[in-house]
Amino acid sequence: MSLSEFELIRKFFKPAERPSHGIRCGIGDDAAIVSVPENFELAISTDTLVSGIHFPETTSAEDIGYKALAVNLSDLAAMGASPVWVTLALTLPNADETWLQGFMSGFNTLAEYYNLSLIGGDLTHGPLSVTIQVMGFLPKGSGLLRSGAEDNDLIYVTGTLGDAGLALKELKQDIQIDSIHTDYLSQRLNRPTPRVELGKLLHNIANSVIDISDGLLADLDHILQESGAGASIQTKDIPLSDALISLDREIALQLAFSSGDDYELCFTVPEENRENLEKASAGICRISCIGRISRPGKGIEIKDNAGRQVKLLAKGYRHF
Amino acid sequence: MSLSEFELIRKFFKPAERPSHGIRCGIGDDAAIVSVPENFELAISTDTLVSGIHFPETTSAEDIGYKALAVNLSDLAAMGASPVWVTLALTLPNADETWLQGFMSGFNTLAEYYNLSLIGGDLTHGPLSVTIQVMGFLPKGSGLLRSGAEDNDLIYVTGTLGDAGLALKELKQDIQIDSIHTDYLSQRLNRPTPRVELGKLLHNIANSVIDISDGLLADLDHILQESGAGASIQTKDIPLSDALISLDREIALQLAFSSGDDYELCFTVPEENRENLEKASAGICRISCIGRISRPGKGIEIKDNAGRQVKLLAKGYRHF
Numbered sequence: 340m341s342l343s344e345f346e347l348i349r350k351f352f353k354p355a356e357r358p359s360h361g362i363r364c365g366i367g368d369d370a371a372i373v374s375v376p377e378n379f380e381l382a383i384s385t386d387t388l389v390s391g392i393h394f395p396e397t398t399s400a401e402d403i404g405y406k407a408l409a410v411n412l413s414d415l416a417a418m419g420a421s422p423v424w425v426t427l428a429l430t431l432p433n434a435d436e437t438w439l440q441g442f443m444s445g446f447n448t449l450a451e452y453y454n455l456s457l458i459g460g461d462l463t464h465g466p467l468s469v470t471i472q473v474m475g476f477l478p479k480g481s482g483l484l485r486s487g488a489e490d491n492d493l494i495y496v497t498g499t500l501g502d503a504g505l506a507l508k509e510l511k512q513d514i515q516i517d518s519i520h521t522d523y524l525s526q527r528l529n530r531p532t533p534r535v536e537l538g539k540l541l542h543n544i545a546n547s548v549i550d551i552s553d554g555l556l557a558d559l560d561h562i563l564q565e566s567g568a569g570a571s572i573q574t575k576d577i578p579l580s581d582a583l584i585s586l587d588r589e590i591a592l593q594l595a596f597s598s599g600d601d602y603e604l605c606f607t608v609p610e611e612n613r614e615n616l617e618k619a620s621a622g623i624c625r626i627s628c629i630g631r632i633s634r635p636g637k638g639i640e641i642k643d644n645a646g647r648q649v650k651l652l653a654k655g656y657r658h659f
Numbered sequence: 660m661s662l663s664e665f666e667l668i669r670k671f672f673k674p675a676e677r678p679s680h681g682i683r684c685g686i687g688d689d690a691a692i693v694s695v696p697e698n699f700e701l702a703i704s705t706d707t708l709v710s711g712i713h714f715p716e717t718t719s720a721e722d723i724g725y726k727a728l729a730v731n732l733s734d735l736a737a738m739g740a741s742p743v744w745v746t747l748a749l750t751l752p753n754a755d756e757t758w759l760q761g762f763m764s765g766f767n768t769l770a771e772y773y774n775l776s777l778i779g780g781d782l783t784h785g786p787l788s789v790t791i792q793v794m795g796f797l798p799k800g801s802g803l804l805r806s807g808a809e810d811n812d813l814i815y816v817t818g819t820l821g822d823a824g825l826a827l828k829e830l831k832q833d834i835q836i837d838s839i840h841t842d843y844l845s846q847r848l849n850r851p852t853p854r855v856e857l858g859k860l861l862h863n864i865a866n867s868v869i870d871i872s873d874g875l876l877a878d879l880d881h882i883l884q885e886s887g888a889g890a891s892i893q894t895k896d897i898p899l900s901d902a903l904i905s906l907d908r909e910i911a912l913q914l915a916f917s918s919g920d921d922y923e924l925c926f927t928v929p930e931e932n933r934e935n936l937e938k939a940s941a942g943i944c945r946i947s948c949i950g951r952i953s954r955p956g957k958g959i960e961i962k963d964n965a966g967r968q969v970k971l972l973a974k975g976y977r978h979f
Contacts, residue, residue, distance in 0.1 A: 345881075363700065364802060367885075369737035369870055370704035370795075372802045375695045380683065383778065384690035385792065387748045389785030417689035428707045428748075428790040458703065461790075465709030470748040470781070470790035472705065475690075482684060482692045550689055561665075565687075 342434060344462050351439045352427070352460050360423045360456050371458035373424060379476040382420035386411050390467035394529070395510055400438045402529035404445030407469040409531045410552070412453065413602040416538035417550040419483040420475030425450065426459040428470040453535060483541055483548035483606070488566035490634040492546055492607035495616070497534050497624050499580040500555055501591065502527035504598020514590070520582035527580075531602035532624075540619040541606060548606040554597040556639055559605050569636020574643050578627040592649075596641070607632050662754060664782050671759045672747065672780050680743045680776050691778040693744060699796040702740035706731050710787035714849070715830055720758045722849035724765030727789040729851045730872070732773065733922040736858035737870040739803040740795030745770065746779040748790040773855065803861055803868035803926070808886035810954040812866055812927035815936070817854050817944050819900040820875055821911065822847035824918020834910075840902035847900075851922040852944075860939040861926060868926040874917040876959055879925050889956020894963050898947040912969075916961070927952050 342350065352366055364372040375381050388407045390396055398406075408425065415422050427446070431438070450457065455473075506528035508514040509521070516524075534550075541548055547566060551558045555577075563570055574592055583591040608616050613628075620626045641649040662670065672686055684692040695701050708727045710716055718726075728745065735742050747766070751758070770777065775793075826848035828834040829841070836844075854870075861868055867886060871878045875897075883890055894912055903911040928936050933948075940946045961969040 364804065368805050369734040369868075370702040370740065372700050372702050372738070372797060374700045374799070377697070380692050380694045381701075382690040382692050383744075383746065383794075385746045385748050385779055385781055385790075387750055387781050387783045387785075387790065389750055389783055392783065392785050414689040418692070420690065424703075426703065426705045426792060428705050430707055430709055430788060459705055461705055461707050463707045463709050463712065465707075465712050465788060466786040468750060468785060468788060470705075470707065472746060472792050474703075477692060479694070484684065485688050548689075 342436070347434055347439065348460065348462055351443045352457060362456055362458055365456065365458045366460060373458060375476065378479050380479055382415055382418045382475045382477050382482065383472065384411055384414035385470065385472040386414065387468060387470040398529060400441030401445035403469065404442035405449055405530050407471050408446050408449045409533050410602060411471045411473040412449070412533035412535055413531065413550040413552065415473050415475040416533045416535045417483065417548050417604055418477065419481065419538045419542050419548070420477045421539060422453050422455050422473055422475040422535060424458045424474040425455050426472045427457060428461040430463045430465040430468045432465070432467055481542050483538070483545055485547055485549050485562050486565035487546040488562050488568045488607040488632045488634065489546050489609060490632060492609055492632040493613060493628050494559070494570055494572065494605065494607050494630045494632060495626050495628050496551070496555065496578065496603050496605050497537060497626055498532070498601070498603040499578045499583070500551070500601055500603060501583050501594030501598055502580050503531065503600035504594040505582055516582060517585060520585065523580065524582055528600065531600070533602060534604045534624060536623050537620055538604065540623070544612045544616050544619060545606040545608050548604055551601050551603045551605050553599045555605060556596050559639060562605070562607065563637070563639070566634065568632050568634035569638055569640070570630055570632055571640045571642065572630035574641060574649060576627060576629040578625065662756070667754055667759065668780065668782055671763050672777060682776055682778055685776065685778045686780060693778060695796065698799050700799055702735055702738045702795045702797050702802065703792065704731055704734035705790065705792040706734065707788060707790040718849060720761030721765035723789065724762035725769055725850050727791050728766050728769045729853050730922060731791045731793040732769070732853035732855055733851070733870040733872065735793050735795045736853045736855045737803065737868050737924055738797065739801065739858045739862050739868070740797045741859060742773050742775050742793055742795040742855060744778045744794040745775050746792045747777060748781040750783045750785040750788045752785070752787055801862050803858065803865055805867055805869050805882045806885035807866040808882050808888045808927040808952045808954065809866050809929060810952060812929055812952040813933060813948050814879070814890055814892065814925065814927050814950040814952060815946050815948050816871070816875065816898065816923050816925050817857060817946055818852070818921070818923040819898045819903070820871070820921055820923060821903050821914030821918055822900050823851065823920035824914040825902060836902060837905060840905065843900065844902055848920065851920070853922060854924045854944060856943050857940055858924060860943070864932045864936050864939060865926040865928050868924055871921050871923045871925050873919045875925060876916050879959060882925070882927065883957070883959070886954065888952050888954035889958055889960070890950055890952055891960045891962065892950035894961060894969060896947060896949040898945065
């Protein structure tokens with residue numbers, strides 16, 4: 340007979356030994372009991388990944404475990420919070436122990452890296468999906484909102500854009516690329532890097548921050564709407580990986596602007612903080628200045644090398 | 660064109676105006692930012708409900724919204740915590756606004772009753788399921804664990820047992836009952852009452868508490884295992900509703916012992932707190948003393964009116 344839910348939870352959700360993070364009661368009771376240190380607030384974010392929608396059905400259990408956590412950590416990164424606790428609600432078509440072992444191995448790789456404690460979970464029977472909630476500490480009164488963009492702020496992004504979108508297109512055989520890029524692209528799709536370290540350094544440097552989950556234009560637009568601002572972007576400054584550079588330029592830009600799943604940060608910084616930002620980010624991750632905020636303002640203006648306005652077909656990933 | 664995820668979230672997840680509960684940033688940014696008052700800890704619990712598994716596919720949107728929240732609040736009740744914040748991750752096959760309106764109406768009915776604040780959420784496309792995380796305050800150092808049962812503790816349950824199980828059997832036409840009971844049973848299945856008020860009063864009264872989601876025997880067994888204890892129960896003391904009393908007695912007891920979804924509390928109380936308990940619970944909900952703990956001990960002994968040992972077929976709901 341296969342293991343029951345409780346036996347599976349005991350076997351696979353067993354938390355690693357980590358510094359206690361104020362955990363008085365973790366997995367195994369009706370609720371976890373935790374405490375937030377004085378002078379700190381709690382940042383909380385939740386995201387669901389559904390099989391066939393948020394990851395291809397062929398994705399390995401390890402990659403699903405890794406990605407589900409990474410995607411959630413990316414939201415905390417965009418708040419500048421330090422991740423501490425996580426709960427995991429996993430819905431599985433059957434109690435496949437090999438799959439669970441793989442999933443938890445991917446999940447734990449990232450959880451260990453960030454010294455995260457798994458404090459609760461639920462294991463249910465049904466179509467494959469994962470809902471994770473991550474919680475992190477923020478010094479009281481801090482936190483990087485979407486609404487703080489100011490006139491003349493520089494717009495930055497981390498890493499390179501469009502890689503996950505290209506990886507998906509390759510998987511669907513919509514596009515052919517040199518096999519030299521395959522491994523890199525599949526890592527970018529399945530194991531995105533949440534920019535937690537950089538996020539934590541953006542306090543007192545950035546005026547507004549968001550993570551790019553639905554595509555640069557869609558997510559930058561959230562900053563603009565919340566800040567009552569507009570933006571101007573230069574195509575020449577958009578950071579592209581070698582894989583994207585190898586494509587037709589128009590396709591590459593379309594991907595960089597509008598495809599989702601990159602989990603890079605997009606943030607705005609007053610000119611006078613430029614030097615601090617460059618010092619702070621050195622050795623952490625690539626950052627690129629791609630344009631400027633105008634406030635008041637509306638919408639995004641994209642300019643090519645010759646200063647001409649560029650029109651794009653799609654703005655971002657649509658969930659329904 | 661149907662509304663996008665963001666428009667749907669803005670339209671339906673809009674939090675009601677409630678006392679702020681230390682919320683500095685709610686829905687609409689990358690993460691919520693909240694603070695826990697000094698001298699309090701945070702109790703956190705998460706549960707997923709999958710269509711066709713945790714509720715019949717014919718369940719109304721209103722009832723799903725109500726039940727998904729009730730089930731989670733029941734876990735906080737079993738900790739004696741005061742619910743404050745909730746996040747909602749909803750996966751829907753399509754962006755059906757009428758369904759969403761119904762779901763949120765059921766959800767909000769209960770959220771308003773407990774003055775809960777919805778601080779975050781995710782709306783995704785996929786097979787219908789709901790993952791909710793509830794968070795509540797606990798005075799520092801308090802909290803009702805499963806592991807505290809002591810020798811000679813009285814075992815109590817709230818409400819009546821087996822109603823949700825009978826409602827399910829009626830729905831599946833496994834059993835026929837007088838139509839006079841139909842409304843009552845469907846309320847018990849679809850709108851369970853989380854015993855939050857009673858849970859809060861059990862501090863300093865109960866030694867151990869759990870909520871009955873998988874059936875009395877299965878859940879009491881968690882208390883016994885965590886406490887290294889055994890239990891003896893009398894069938895004559897098991898609280899049954901009129902609907903169950905109308906059944907063959909053996910079937911009624913089987914349901915009361917082994918069917919899930921009642922979301923009553925099961926707790927153990929030292930004899931000397933009996934009077935305090937009865938005073939505290941008066942006017943809140945029915946409680947029944949059904950047996951006694953023996954510690955050390957193992958397993959559950961069930962005795963009928965004549966003191967003979969009773970054997971049952973199934974112990975509790977199995978998730979896989």
